[in-house]
Amino acid sequence: MEVDGDIVKRHSSFNKRAIVPKRTGRERSYTFSHSGSPKTAKPEKSRQDAPRMSFRVVRSSKFRHVYGQALKREQCYDNIRVSKSSWDSTFCAVNPKFLAIIVESAGGGAFIVLPHNKVGRIPADHPLVGGHKGPVLDIAWCPHNDNVIASGSEDCVVKVCGQIGRKKVNINLTTSQGGLVRMGVPQEASLGPFLFLSGSEDCVVKVWQIPDGGLSRTLTEPVLDLVYHQRRVGLVLWHPTAQNVLLTAGSDNQIAIWNVGTGEVMVHLDCHPDLIYSACWNWTGTKLLTTCRDKKIRIIDPRKGEVESEAIAHEGSKASRAIFLKHGLVFTTGFSRMSERQYSLRTPDALNEPIVTVEIDTSNGVMFPLYDPDTNMIYLCGKGDSVIRYFEVTPEPPFVHYINTFQTPDPQRGIGMMPKRGCDVATCEISKFYRLNNSGLCQVVSMTVPRKSELFQEDLYPDTLSDEATLTADEWLAGGEAEPATMSLKVSGVCRVQPPELVARGAFKT
Numbered sequence: 001m002e003v004d005g006d007i008v009k010r011h012s013s014f015n016k017r018a019i020v021p022k023r024t025g026r027e028r029s030y031t032f033s034h035s036g037s038p039k040t041a042k043p044e045k046s047r048q049d050a051p052r053m054s055f056r057v058v059r060s061s062k063f064r065h066v067y068g069q070a071l072k073r074e075q076c077y078d079n080i081r082v083s084k085s086s087w088d089s090t091f092c093a094v095n096p097k098f099l100a101i102i103v104e105s106a107g108g109g110a111f112i113v114l115p116h117n118k119v120g121r122i123p124a125d126h127p128l129v130g131g132h133k134g135p136v137l138d139i140a141w142c143p144h145n146d147n148v149i150a151s152g153s154e155d156c157v158v159k160v161c162g163q164i165g166r167k168k169v170n171i172n173l174t175t176s177q178g179g180l181v182r183m184g185v186p187q188e189a190s191l192g193p194f195l196f197l198s199g200s201e202d203c204v205v206k207v208w209q210i211p212d213g214g215l216s217r218t219l220t221e222p223v224l225d226l227v228y229h230q231r232r233v234g235l236v237l238w239h240p241t242a243q244n245v246l247l248t249a250g251s252d253n254q255i256a257i258w259n260v261g262t263g264e265v266m267v268h269l270d271c272h273p274d275l276i277y278s279a280c281w282n283w284t285g286t287k288l289l290t291t292c293r294d295k296k297i298r299i300i301d302p303r304k305g306e307v308e309s310e311a312i313a314h315e316g317s318k319a320s321r322a323i324f325l326k327h328g329l330v331f332t333t334g335f336s337r338m339s340e341r342q343y344s345l346r347t348p349d350a351l352n353e354p355i356v357t358v359e360i361d362t363s364n365g366v367m368f369p370l371y372d373p374d375t376n377m378i379y380l381c382g383k384g385d386s387v388i389r390y391f392e393v394t395p396e397p398p399f400v401h402y403i404n405t406f407q408t409p410d411p412q413r414g415i416g417m418m419p420k421r422g423c424d425v426a427t428c429e430i431s432k433f434y435r436l437n438n439s440g441l442c443q444v445v446s447m448t449v450p451r452k453s454e455l456f457q458e459d460l461y462p463d464t465l466s467d468e469a470t471l472t473a474d475e476w477l478a479g480g481e482a483e484p485a486t487m488s489l490k491v492s493g494v495c496r497v498q499p500p501e502l503v504a505r506g507a508f509k510t
Helices: 005-009 473-477
Strands: 030-032 038-040 067-070 092-094 098-103 109-115 129-132 136-141 148-151 157-164 167-176 179-181 196-200 204-209 224-227 233-238 245-250 255-259 264-269 276-281 288-292 296-301 306-312 321-324 330-335 341-346 356-359 367-372 377-382 387-393 400-407 412-417 429-437 442-448
Touching: 067 400, 092 136, 092 429, 098 136, 098 412, 109 136, 109 148, 129 148, 129 204, 136 233, 148 233, 204 233, 204 245, 233 276, 245 276, 255 473, 264 473, 276 321, 288 321, 288 330, 296 330, 321 367, 330 367, 341 367, 367 412, 367 429, 377 412, 377 429
Parallel strands: 092 412, 148 196
Antiparallel strands: 030 038, 067 442, 092 098, 098 109, 109 129, 136 148, 136 196, 148 204, 157 167, 157 224, 167 179, 196 204, 196 233, 204 224, 233 245, 245 255, 255 264, 276 288, 288 296, 296 306, 321 330, 330 341, 341 356, 367 377, 377 387, 387 400, 412 429, 429 442
């Protein structure tokens, strides 16, 4: 695992507690009196007689003036009954084609899927994606297919429904105590494009295909049901580089890594003594980072099933989150012993010695760190907050640089972040968020770098993650490692359309 060497070198010399600077948008130079109070620096009267003064040097960064702007209400999504579940989830998932939101539903769990052009007031009878027996807790779009999404439940039956040309294929899988009995599924079967994943209280993970243009009727038949967990499934996570590899975690403190193409559990991890709060793959998908109710963060080799390192992340008893950054560093959010919200930056080789720990405020909402690997920016979004704080991670102290805060009057119940290939490069948009308000409004917030030129800004848009996988599930399980595939936004524009295939050609024998 590669870690930024400049940050590690400065680790021993940097004060572990930092202050988040409050900026007004206009940088000013300051000098300090002996009492420590800041005073505005005055111009020198004479070079010879002037006393030496220390000035605050403004940090040079192309993202220092990033600002957030909310779209008009008619360009957002209104009349959405956002889930009232107390589960610590973002309740929202978004990709360049669709917006998915977990909603309240009678008689089981459901979520709504909307094409991006279906803005305005959503009809109360709009088709949903249903079929779960309990409330949906988590949803996730497949990074390699913009029409595939996943969800979770408890009926211990796995179903695969697909269609190849004019032939319909139905596959039923059942489990007993975690064992998988497969019925008529060829080993070479693999799922193709247009899938989505969701998790629910009924202990079943469901994989769905969403047609282009959205739903015309309520969808209750998934492409695939994955049954393994004995208690509710609250976390679903796709692999960043391997095709059809899916991680699920349940309240049974177990992690299962699936080959979705065959419906089999490839890896089972039983190394957490309590509820798993979050999980994150590293850049190449070879390591796994988790947070747990026992206050520890763990770096796990999933293919060996070994915990490589672990440490107490935050002293508070509330939920914490942790993510891998692109160069291997670990960023965490949590609470102090006095219930103050914190974030920290760590190296994987010294998890118990944070490079920096910063206290934010005393709010009680869990902070979700949303990371942009292209800009190395982190956005902190808390449940119940009306703000989005954003930071830039650099090799210079204090390493995590506060940039600014986007603020609205309405608190948020959840939030989703658009992948970079769904951002508008013509307006220098570097991030886009979908905030779920208590009023039923899904507010779209655009993060933009102010530039006068209308030309493509190559310094803002390096090659970004594409929707192509670089490994198969079998290659990953055998020890394969590959960098994620990238694409140029200058050539591809905003979104690249995929061929409408449900399963790979020749996947099933006829």
